[in-house]
Amino acid sequence: MLITKKHDITIKEISKLSGASTSTVSRVLNESGYVSTEKRQAIEKVIRETNYRPSMIARSLHSKQTKTLAVVLPDVSNPYFIGLIEEIEHVSEGYGYTLILINTMSTGADKMNAVDDPEVKALHTIQEKHVDGAVIIGGEIDHVNVDSQYLKTLNELNKQIPVVIIAQKVENCDCIFVQRHINTGMRLIVQHILSLGYRKIGFLGGKPGVRVTEQRLAEFEKLVKMYTDYDDKSVLLNDYYLKDGYQGIEKLLNQTDLNAVVAINDRVALGAVRRLHEMGMNVPKDIVIGSADQFPDSDYYIPSITTINQHNNSLGKIAVEQLIRSFNGQPFLTAESEFPDLVIRESCGEKKYSNVLKK
Amino acid sequence: MLITKKHDITIKEISKLSGASTSTVSRVLNESGYVSTEKRQAIEKVIRETNYRPSMIARSLHSKQTKTLAVVLPDVSNPYFIGLIEEIEHVSEGYGYTLILINTMSTGADKMNAVDDPEVKALHTIQEKHVDGAVIIGGEIDHVNVDSQYLKTLNELNKQIPVVIIAQKVENCDCIFVQRHINTGMRLIVQHILSLGYRKIGFLGGKPGVRVTEQRLAEFEKLVKMYTDYDDKSVLLNDYYLKDGYQGIEKLLNQTDLNAVVAINDRVALGAVRRLHEMGMNVPKDIVIGSADQFPDSDYYIPSITTINQHNNSLGKIAVEQLIRSFNGQPFLTAESEFPDLVIRESCGEKKYSNVLKK
DNA sequence: TTGTATGCGTTATCAC
DNA sequence: GTGATAACGCATACAA
Numbered sequence: 009m010l011i012t013k014k015h016d017i018t019i020k021e022i023s024k025l026s027g028a029s030t031s032t033v034s035r036v037l038n039e040s041g042y043v044s045t046e047k048r049q050a051i052e053k054v055i056r057e058t059n060y061r062p063s064m065i066a067r068s069l070h071s072k073q074t075k076t077l078a079v080v081l082p083d084v085s086n087p088y089f090i091g092l093i094e095e096i097e098h099v100s101e102g103y104g105y106t107l108i109l110i111n112t113m114s115t116g117a118d119k120m121n122a123v124d125d126p127e128v129k130a131l132h133t134i135q136e137k138h139v140d141g142a143v144i145i146g147g148e149i150d151h152v153n154v155d156s157q158y159l160k161t162l163n164e165l166n167k168q169i170p171v172v173i174i175a176q177k178v179e180n181c182d183c184i185f186v187q188r189h190i191n192t193g194m195r196l197i198v199q200h201i202l203s204l205g206y207r208k209i210g211f212l213g214g215k216p217g218v219r220v221t222e223q224r225l226a227e228f229e230k231l232v233k234m235y236t237d238y239d240d241k242s243v244l245l246n247d248y249y250l251k252d253g254y255q256g257i258e259k260l261l262n263q264t265d266l267n268a269v270v271a272i273n274d275r276v277a278l279g280a281v282r283r284l285h286e287m288g289m290n291v292p293k294d295i296v297i298g299s300a301d302q303f304p305d306s307d308y309y310i311p312s313i314t315t316i317n318q319h320n321n322s323l324g325k326i327a328v329e330q331l332i333r334s335f336n337g338q339p340f341l342t343a344e345s346e347f348p349d350l351v352i353r354e355s356c357g358e359k360k361y362s363n364v365l366k367k
Numbered sequence: 368m369l370i371t372k373k374h375d376i377t378i379k380e381i382s383k384l385s386g387a388s389t390s391t392v393s394r395v396l397n398e399s400g401y402v403s404t405e406k407r408q409a410i411e412k413v414i415r416e417t418n419y420r421p422s423m424i425a426r427s428l429h430s431k432q433t434k435t436l437a438v439v440l441p442d443v444s445n446p447y448f449i450g451l452i453e454e455i456e457h458v459s460e461g462y463g464y465t466l467i468l469i470n471t472m473s474t475g476a477d478k479m480n481a482v483d484d485p486e487v488k489a490l491h492t493i494q495e496k497h498v499d500g501a502v503i504i505g506g507e508i509d510h511v512n513v514d515s516q517y518l519k520t521l522n523e524l525n526k527q528i529p530v531v532i533i534a535q536k537v538e539n540c541d542c543i544f545v546q547r548h549i550n551t552g553m554r555l556i557v558q559h560i561l562s563l564g565y566r567k568i569g570f571l572g573g574k575p576g577v578r579v580t581e582q583r584l585a586e587f588e589k590l591v592k593m594y595t596d597y598d599d600k601s602v603l604l605n606d607y608y609l610k611d612g613y614q615g616i617e618k619l620l621n622q623t624d625l626n627a628v629v630a631i632n633d634r635v636a637l638g639a640v641r642r643l644h645e646m647g648m649n650v651p652k653d654i655v656i657g658s659a660d661q662f663p664d665s666d667y668y669i670p671s672i673t674t675i676n677q678h679n680n681s682l683g684k685i686a687v688e689q690l691i692r693s694f695n696g697q698p699f700l701t702a703e704s705e706f707p708d709l710v711i712r713e714s715c716g717e718k719k720y721s722n723v724l725k726k
Numbered sequence: 727t728t729g730t731a732t733g734c735g736t737t738a739t740c741a742c
Numbered sequence: 743g744t745g746a747t748a749a750c751g752c753a754t755a756c757a758a
Contacts, residue, residue: 016431016497016527018751029729034753041754042727059523064495065427066751069734072375074424076467076496084453085663094443097470106492108435109468111456133465136423137435138375164418168375250667275664282667304444305634308609308641310669377735388745393737401743425735428750730757735750742745 017060026054037062068138077331078108078134080127081145086248087275087303088320089145092174095324096143103332108139112147131161135168141331143324144183145174150218154178170334172327176219184334186327186343190220193316193348194227197270197298200314200350202235204359206268206296210242212256213276221245221272224300228270239264248272253279258287266295268356273301277313281355292357302351311354319346376419385413396421427497436690437467437493439486440504445607446634446662447679448504451533454683455502462691467498471506490520494527500690502683503542504533509577513537529693531686535578543693545686545702549579552675552707553586556629556657559673559709561594563718565627565655569601571615572635580604580631583659587629598623607631612638617646625654627715632660636672640714651716661710670713678705 019037023030028047035041036051043051054060068074077100081089097107110133112126127148134142142165148158163182165171171183176190201209211228214221225243232238241264246252253276257269271277277299281291291297291311299306299315306313326343333340378396382389387406394400395410402410413419427433436459440448456466469492471485486507493501501524507517522541524530530542535549560568570587573580584602591597600623605611612635616628630636636658640650650656650670658665658674665672685702692699 016751019753020751030752031730031754032728035728038753044727047728061491061495063428063497063751065424065433065497066734067753068424069422069428069736069751070753072734079468084456085449090444090449093468094470097443097468101470106496107468109438109452109456109466111453111460132420136420137465138422138424250664254667278664278667282669282671285669305609305637308613308637310641310644312641375735378737379735389736390738390745390747391743394744397737399737403743406744422735425750426737428735428752429737431750728758730755732753732755734752737749739748740746742743 016063017058019060019062022051022054022058022060025058026051073140074138075104076106076108076137076139077328078110078130078137078139078142079145080110080112080130080134080142080147082111082147083113084109084111087305088248088273088301091304091321092145092324095321096328099325099328103328105140105328108134108137110134125155125158128158128161131158131165135165139169140335141170141172143172143174143327143331149173149175149178149181150220152217152219152222154181170331172330172334174323174327176223184330184340184343186323186330186345188318188320188323188345189348190223191227193318194224194270194300195231196348196350197300197314197316198228198231200352201268201270201296201298201356202231204296204356207236208242208264208266209236209268209270210244210260210264210266211272212244212260212269212280213248213252213272214245215247216245224272242266248276250275250279250282252276253281254283256280257283268296268298271297271299274299274303274306274313274315277315277355278306278309281309281311281313291355296356298356307353309355314353314356315351317349317351319348322346375422376417378419378421381410381413381417381419384417385410432499433497434463435465435467435496435498436687437469437489437496437498437501438504439469439471439489439493439501439506441470441506442472443468443470446664447607447632447660450663450680451504451683454680455687458684458687462687464499464687467493467496469493484514484517487517487520490517490524494524498528499694500529500531502531502533502686502690508532508534508537508540509579511576511578511581513540529690531689531693533682533686535582543689543699543702545682545689545704547677547679547682547704548707549582550586552677553583553629553659554590555707555709556659556673556675557587557590559711560627560629560655560657560715561590563655563715566595567601567623567625568595568627568629569603569619569623569625570631571603571619571628571639572607572611572631573604574606575604583631601625607635609634609638609641611635612640613642615639616642627655627657630656630658633658633662633665633672633674636674636714637665637668640668640670640672650714655715657715666712668714673712673715674710676708676710678707681705 019030019033022033035043036048110130166183173183174186176187177185244256244260246256257280277297299313302315302317323345378389378392381392394402395407469489525542532542533545535546536544603615603619605615616639636656658672661674661676682704
């Protein structure tokens with residue numbers, strides 16, 4: 009039993025009330041063609057009085073555009089994504105686009121069969137809703153082995169509308185990618201810690217099987233092997249959340265002896281700092297913690313987190329602009345985020361071992 | 368110069384390819400009416416092969432529903448809203464609805480003239496897009512004096528589609544409201560601090576002129592006056608962000624002598640704690656800080672924040688369910704969030720002044 | 727300058 | 743069982 013609220017006013021009613029034809033009304037609506045000021049004013053008056061607004065859906069049916077973009081991401085509660093959404097929303101709004109938000113982790117569906125895969129489902133929704141373009145942030149595409157069914161659906165969608173993916177490039181995917189300088193970021197933080205004199209450095213957090221994690225870890229290992237006696241046990245992968253830093257740091261220190269740790273992001277870093285605090289260890293005095301990915305607010309933690317500004321938000325702007333360019337038939341730019349910056353704060357301390365290396 | 372991607376496949380093409388009429392195709396699409404298994408299989412085969420999906424926009428034009436809800440909020444980056452969005456998205460998805468997200472603070476428009484007011488504009492967008500319902504979280508409606516133009520637009524929108532507002536009830540607004548137990552929450556934290564023995568209690572944060580702020584402040588003052596020698600100078604209102612706690616705490620302590628402060632939320636509390644730390648004061652030893660609104664992650668801060676769980680996320684579920692009820696012509700429930708809980712952590716310390724009150 | 731007719735992709739009504 | 747056909751609200755090509 010559906011209750012119908014007040015009847016929607018249409019262009020036809022405006023036409024009747026103003027004594028003009030629908031085409032003339034349409035003309036003043038779109039400021040196209042010539043309309044006598046007399047009629048125009050009459051029509052505008054009726055529009056104002058009736059509070060009429062043309063239906064975008066009827067309009068879309070004709071124009072083939074919805075002035076809507078879709079954003080797909082795995083987890084809105086992740087701070088990494090928040091800034092991105094904000095930026096995407098802001099830029100889209102500026103271009104006159106509305107946003108559809110799809111949070112794939114929130115769907116209760118089981119990933120057992122492909123049809124119920126939330127990410128595939130999201131792509132279907134996008135297709136049905138006929139959005140003009142889509143921005144996909146992470147998720148399945150971030151895995152080392154991307155599900156083939158997903159990849160297929162993605163490529164098919166990309167044939168219909170431009171799809172921009174914020175992630176490291178995947179070879180057999182035709183979408184536009186917007187990448188970050190992952191290696192550079194990791195290098196900045198590791199070399200900072202090395203330069204401070206630390207030689208027993210661990211790596212904490214990040215989901216195994218996810219490309220950003222593996223890429224960061226590879227860069228980390230490369231550097232650490234170059235300057236120290238690297239040990240497998242100094243690495244612990246789990247996930248990206250606070251609890252992973254909290255639980256992980258203890259395990260990691262049980263595995264091996266460390267005086268420095270690079271966390272995958274500020275959240276994991278905070279979790280680790282908190283656990284160390286409870287264990288009676290002071291950061292940075294007893295052990296230093298750096299992070300490879302800055303999240304908001306970490307400058308207010310105690311201690312504040314020394315980290316890498318990956319300029320994540322700039323990705324949002326770039327992504328939307330790629331989409332707009334694509335709408336206009338302009339060639340894609342090779343898109344990469346701004347160069348990362350080292351943000352020195354408290355959690356790694358200051359120079360201390362200028363003459364003697366801390367083993 | 369618009370580039371058209373691969374031609375969208377329509378029901379007509381499916382009809383041709385399968386040798387059935389569009390009506391029959393529509394029947395198998397909607398599982399309505401009788402279709403011979405023979406034709407059905409032929410049609411399903413073509414659909415599968417062509418990867419066809421019916422256009423929601425054409426469908427909407429006819430059915431008068433878009434299976435879409437709109438969410439309007441002032442600032443996605445505010446943690447208070449994040450959980451809400453997540454919850455709203457989750458519940459909506461379960462009911463088969465897609466979400467449109469409008470972040471009014473992100474629009475660059477000036478608030479000078481009503482037409483360009485981002486919030487009014489958002490309501491217009493909602494109307495144009497013909498969403499089935501809308502959830503509005505805070506913003507203009509939270510002000511003590513709601514802009515009359517905005518209110519008018521809101522009431523008009525509410526005549527067309529059900530609108531649920533997550534905020535304290537406003538008298539001359541016809542929308543459905545979902546409220547929080549603001550007073551109870553404030554009472555819980557203030558009485559906790561009073562019970563611990565503190566008698567010089569301040570209030571920090573929150574934007575003046577915003578109803579939640581004023582309401583919380585009123586409750587705070589009522590209680591504090593009842594048990595202590597209240598002083599006007601022990602209150603400082605500014606805003607809801609980290610920097611407000613950071614800058615505000617110093618001003619507040621310059622105004623008057625305090626040994627306890629209630630912050631409007633965990634973010635402001637963290638900002639204050641951080642500044643105090645820099646000033647060489649320890650929380651909770653030298654001064655205790657409580658918060659009236661729990662945000663994620665504050666259990667990991669050092670010290671962790673003693674706060675109030677307002678069960679904000681439950682508001683999201685309630686809001687969407689009100690909308691769904693409304694679609695089904697069911698009467699509105701008087702909606703209120705779950706009862707708030709006191710969350711005792713570290714920032715207010717433990718009982719200490721059992722015999723002697725700390726003045 | 728303005729109005730009429732047609733189409734957009736889909737569903738539903740109505741004959742066959 | 744199935745297939746034409748009208749209708750949804752709007753924009754445009756074409757007439758007038």
